[in-house]
Amino acid sequence: MKQVQETKKLLIFEETKGKITKVYRQNKEDEKNEKTFIYSKNSKQIECEFEGEQIKKIIIDSPKDFPHFVSAFGYGFAENSLNNFFKYNFKNKEVETLVLSENNKSEKKGTSLIINYSDLEDLLSKINQEQRACNDTKKILIKNLVVEIFPNVNFDFTETNNNKDLILRNLNDKLIEKLTANEIEQIGNFYVKATRKFKASHIVKKMTAGLLKNAQILTLQEIIQKYEKLLKDNPSESEWQRFFDEYITLFDSRYVRKIDYKNIATGITKYPDLVLVDIYGYVDFYELKKSGTQLIQYDNSHKTWFWSKDVSMVISQVSDYLQKAKENALSYAKSIKDETETETEQGLNVNIINPRAIIVIGHTNQLDTDKKKNQFKNLRESLKDVEFVLYDELLERLKNLLDTIKIDK
Known part of the structure; x- marks a missing residue:
């Protein structure tokens, strides 16, 4: 065994037997002068020890020189993040050996992972680029903090992450x-x-x-998530009103505008929960009740189902809205136009001709028999200009709309 190299901390030795040369290192500060095996080499390959939990060897295939991305002193890869990944992330992966090759393509072969030099070089380039960008970003963040806190210091604010490849990868x-x-x-x-x-x-x-x-x-997706939570919680009518007020023009494409009806001089003191204008300028009134509201009740004497007290009251309420809207259609339309006029835009022209009232109420889980379903269908279809929408029916519409958009995409 002969010494062939010396560094600041190490002595490197070689031992040749036949066509195989083994290389060892010795720490200069080691009083026992113990030597640690690093790798063996012949004309076809270099076989390095690797201290992975499962991967124990790195083989360099047909090497002209010792590649720069592997430590010649037996510490695995020169890049620490590569070392850590291959050391600790291959438990039960049926991989025992890494083969680094200049000529063979990257692939898994038996219990070996073959990695082509060019793929490894490309990876290292990306890692280095990421590290440089991270260091640059740190400097910029520090500088921007100085700019923000000490405006008199002569620095300019700089935007971060202007590296195109880094942004696209993320x-x-x-x-x-x-x-x-x-x-x-x-x-x-x-x-x-x-x-x-x-x-x-x-x-x-x-x-x-x-x-x-x-x-x-x-x-x-966000609307559906919030809607499902509300449907589960069965909150107050005011909670539902806030939800519809914020989101209805986003999930119902018929509507282009909400009207703040309470600011419009209509001569009435009771207002619909929502007043919406569709794409053709027609007005719809929305009345929102709790999702747990009882829909129908049974009449023992006539052996049939009829509207519950709460539903009867809301039908009467929206019928009153519709009647007053029809009686005062021209003045209502003018009031809406005046109220929605701004300095730069003309007021909204609306049509209050046979307006509709939409009642959002209840849940289909109440209609648990065919007779209930049929009776409810007959009752809802018997009303003129009044439409019933159950809360879970609307949720189903939202999900179908989402699926349609995804398919079209």
Whole structure:
């Protein structure tokens, strides 16, 4: 055995027997002068020891020189993140050996993972780029804090993450789960600005349509999640009113505008929960009751089902809205136009001709027999200009709408 190399901390020795040369290291500070085996080599390969939980060897196939990405002193990969990954992440993966090859393609072969030099070089380039970007971002964040706290210090604010490859690599489905609504809106605004780079109108239309579809999907998913929670909790009517007031124009494309009816001089003191204008300018009145409201009751004397007291009251209530709206159609329309007029926009022209009232109430779980279902169907169809929508029916509509958008996408 002869010494062939010396570093600041190590002595390197070689021992040759026939065509095989074994290489060892010795720590200079080791009083016992113990030598640790690093690798063996011949004309065809270098076989390195590796201290992985399952992977025990790194084989360098047909080497011209010892590759720079593997430590020649027996410490595995020169890049620490590679070392840690291959040491600790291959339990029960049927992989025992890494083969690094300049000529063979990357693939799994038996219990070996063959990794081509070019794939490894590309990976290391991305890791280094990520690390450089991270270090640059840290510097920028520190500088921006100084700018924010000490404006008199002569630094300029700098935007972070301007590395294109880094940004594109991080645009994946896992990122979506971590984004807030405001952050998604920020990305959407950037997307719209990015489309201006292209002068071809068909490209802009395609990109904008894609953004719209994705925005619809994200919005509907959020609405459905909140709706399901409300349906489970059976909250007060005011809670449902807040939900519909915020979201109905997002999930029902018929409607383009909500009217703040209470600010309009109509001469009445009782107001619908929601007043909505559809795409044709027609007005609908919404009345919201609790999802647990009883729908129908049984009449023992006539052996039939009739509206519950709560439903009868709300039918009477919305009928009154409709009657007053028809009697005062012209003045109502003028009041709405005057109220919605702004400095830059004309007021809203609406049509109060045979307006509809939509009652959102109850749940189909009350209709647990065929007779109840049929009676409820007959009762709801007997009403003129009044439509019943059960809360779970509306949830089903939302889910179907989401599925349709996903399919079209």
